[in-house]
Amino acid sequence: MSRRTPSVGALYLPGVEADPKPGAYRALIDTAKSQNDEYSKIWDLFAFQQDFTIHLARFTQGVLRQPTTISPGLRELIAAYTSHQNECGFCTRAHAAAAAELLGDEALVSQVLQDLEQSPLEEKEKLLLRFTAKVTKNPSFLHAGDVTALQSASWDDEAIYYAITTYALFNFYNRWIAGTGVPEMTGQAHREQGRSLAARGYLRE
Amino acid sequence: MSVSSANDCHFCRDSHRAAAAHHLEGDYALVDAVRRDPRTAPISHKLRSLLSIAEKVRQGGKQVTSEDVARARADGATDLEIHDTVLIAAAFCMYNRYVDGLATWTPTGHDAYDLMGQRMAKQGYVPPNP
Known part of the structure; x- marks a missing residue:
């Protein structure tokens, strides 16, 4: 720190x-x-x-780091994007920093958070982020067509499972953090935390 | 139950409605009164304040202010109770999205949920060892 x-x-x-x-x-x-x-x-x-x-x-370590068909960097980006939708400043900055480390592209992460559609993220990945934003706003509006659209874009079920579990988990964290008043840190402290989350993950045991 | 009901997640609403009733000696009428409107249900001021914080957490963690917390404290809530309220409401904003996001198959009918609620009230959430 x-x-x-x-x-x-x-x-x-x-x-x-x-x-x-x-x-x-x-x-x-x-x-x-x-x-x-x-x-x-x-x-x-x-x-x-x-x-x-x-x-x-x-649980967090498993959801965000377990090797699967969706990279930890993209899962961190989903975490940051979900937190941004929920206006949780602490979580947005924490996971944007971790995503930037893991994806090796800080500019891309800020562009996605500013304007997903105009960002240079791949279309297949944009589809996944649009899906997570939709169900973050209205969880019961989801229908089978939303998932088949992801499958048609060649996301396999395991990737979709991890994407859903990631945005669901951050709908919890955003509320726990903001509801108890956890303050944002300085930019420097968030960057250092992002590096630590990228390098060593979430286990503190 | 209140959070799941407002999030329109029927599985979570009905299973935790039953669990709450089983914790309250089977008083479904009280649980349903809270579901309809916590402001008019026959519950303590403290519980009403905590449910109001839970609803704000559901809408978004940022809705909760230090004034809401001060009000709950004035109504007799401890920091542990306020924290647990935030934790539970937040957890159900995850579970509701988990259940609906994965389009989980869920039962219909009172009896299945009543049994589930009874088990949750008596045994909790960790499955017994086989």
Whole structure:
């Protein structure tokens, strides 16, 4: 983490922030605080209910990193795009940074977030992002035709499964993060976190 | 149940309606009153505040403000209860999309859901070992 002023802003829930349970996240928080470093306040949420958030971290690692027919970079881009639809600043910046690292193209990621249609992303990938935006907005509007359109664009069922699970997971994270008031970090801290997520993933055990 | 109902996910709505009823000694009438309108249902101020936060979380995490949290606290909610409300509402915004996104086959009829709700209330969510 960058050696800057500590994260500005607190969670809405000081009772959560003040009660980290012993474990990997508490150790990360203690280290960051002792060095006066900015840190990702999502760690406070993970530390508060360490007993079961550990399973959430494993689930996240599987959904975003398990080798499959859709690359981790594209899954991170779906995470960032979904977070952008849901206006979750922290998640958008965190996963845009991870996507930029994994895809090796920061400009492409910002173009996609600014205007998907005008971006130089491949049409096949745009189709997947349009699909995730549609079901993020209106989950019950999905119909079988939406999925067959993806299959016709030669996405296999495994890729579609991972795409659906990714946007569903971020419809959770965006609300957990924004609803508890996790603040955005500085650009530098988000870039460093993106590099860490790209290199070592989500497991902290 | 309230979040799934507003998201129009019938499977999640009906299974958690039944689970809630089984946690409340089978009181489907109370659960249905909450589903129709939490503002008029016979529930505590605290629960009403928490359900209002859950609805805001459903619309989008950004809708929740520090004032909403302060109101729930004034109505007697602890930070743990407020956090769990946000966590549960957010989790169902995932589950609803998971179920609908994968076009999961879901049963119809009260009995299947009642049985499911009873199991969820008594055994929880981790499947028993075979």
